[in-house]
Amino acid sequence: MRIEEITIRHLKMAMKAPFKTSFGTIHEKELLLLEVKDVSGTIGWGEAVAFVAPWYTEETLKTIWHMLEDFLMPTLLHKDIVHPDEVGAMFASIRRNCMAKASIEGAVWDIYAQQTKQSLAHALGGSKEMIEVGISVGIQSSTEKLIDLIKGYVEMGYKRVKIKIKPGQDVEVIRAIRAEFPDLPLMADANSAYTLHDIEVLQQLDAYNLLMIEQPLAADDIIDHAKLQEQLKTPICLDESITSMEDVRKAIELGSCGVINIKIGRVGGLTEAKRIHDLCQEKDIPVWCGGMLEAGIGRAHNIALTSLANFVLPGDTAGSSHYWYEDIITPEVIVEGGYIRVPQTIGMGYTPNMNVIEKLTISKKIYK
Ligand SMILES: O=C(O)CCC(=O)c1ccccc1C(=O)O
Ligand SMILES: [Mg+2]
Structure with a gap:
């Protein structure tokens, strides 16, 4: 070409x-x-x-x-x-x-x-025909409102719920959610809002059986995350800190995390995303596909990538109608019972x- x-x-x-x-x-x-x-x-x-x-x-x-x-x-x-x-x-x-x-x-x-x-998924080496979908819920004005929203998402079938936390809106919020949903696959994303000084607060989160805590510490850090992971039972998932396969190799060597969030944009493209996927598979590190509030094209690319075998945890790529009045692709991305069907037609499968x-x-x- x-x-x-x-x-x-x-x-x-x-x-x-x-x-x-x-x-x-x-x-x-x-x-x-x-x-x-x-x-x-x-x-x-x-x-x-x-x-x-x-x-x-x-x-x-x-x-x-x-x-x-x-x-x-x-x-x-x-x-x-x-x-x-x-x-x-x-x-x-x-x-x-x-x-x-x-x-x-x-x-x-x-x-x-x-x-x-071939389909984009197949071109990338993906084989899953259905992918599991989670939902990322932003910070809300009250815990009651958050719990109401989560109820709706659970009813819609989303396979896991991620909430955003920050200092002052963390342990109590998680405790309240767990009281309502004892078995819900639940995780928290801090977007780098904490430092090692907050270790006691983060350790309190260990009591709530979270799937993982995403990016608690600085956006460019893998050293303090390793120190934190040593003292935390809950796996740390790195998001912002990972911009390449080399970053992942070093994070695994240091023990900075137990899970990796792969975002195509953050790591420079689909080829690098695939390389990270392959390395994590070899090292027994589960991965999932993160989201950037994408419109239809980015969403289609996420879906194709998520069809690779080691995307074993539900991703953040929800259905189009969760975000948009009208998406920029046809058909729109549809979530049914917590799954998206991976298009098998030639190209990305959306027009x-x-x-x-x-x-x-x-x-x-x-x-x-
Ligand atoms: O629904 C989505 O697309 C993911 C939402 C999300 O958590 C997020 C959205 C924008 C920027 C960063 C993040 C994140 O994963 O940290
Ligand atoms: Mg994140």
Whole structure:
């Protein structure tokens, strides 16, 4: 394949409900969509999953557009590519900027799957036909409201519930949820809100049979997490700290975690996500696919990735209608009884809905 034209669109999508973490609240999701055209006319789609502000990682939609325009697209356009694994090597001299790299690499994987006449899941080496789905619930104004929401998600069949915690809204909240749902597969995500000084609070969480505690300590740390894991029964899951397979290798060697959350954007693309999956499988570390409040394209890529065998824990990729009034793909992603059916048709298995995409686009630029 040879990429001859790329259209970048900046979309703004209203969220059905604001999403609150220990760092801030998202009311509207903005994202970049990449429409990537190969010399033979095949079109692949990619989604840049960063936010407007750098609270989750250092990237923003503006830094992504800059990286794409000034470095990544000039590196890729008009070059012969045999396999998407080559894209990472072509970008090797450009440091980090993982979500920018992933946005374009995802589109190359989409083109590759279409041209080799297989589903994206199959192209990645995935074999599961159904994947288990969990739900990530943002911080709520009261524990009663949180418990009401969880009741609804349990009734809808979601396979596990993740809540966001921060200092002052942790042990009591978990205790109250456990009192209502003694057997619910439950976990907590701190988005780096604690330090080792909080070890006693975090140890209190051991009493509640949580599946894992996600990213309790600093976003760039694996050393303190190893110290914490030594004194914690509950497995630590690393999210923000993991940006590559090398990060994972070191975290496993140090004993920093028992579980890895893989996000395609955070690790620089599907090829690196797959490498992390393979390493974790070899080392007996379970993985699951994290979410970034994606629109349909990012959601489709998550589903394909999650079909790989070692995604043994439910992920955060919920159904389209949980987030959006109208998603940008047809069909939308549907969750039934806590499962998503992995598309077996050629490509990512969902079609971009151009009417919706045009309606949500606030700016657009074509590169050749
Ligand atoms: O529903 C989703 O897409 C996942 C929600 C979520 O937890 C999250 C959303 C935005 C940024 C970071 C995270 C996270 O996993 O830490
Ligand atoms: Mg997280």
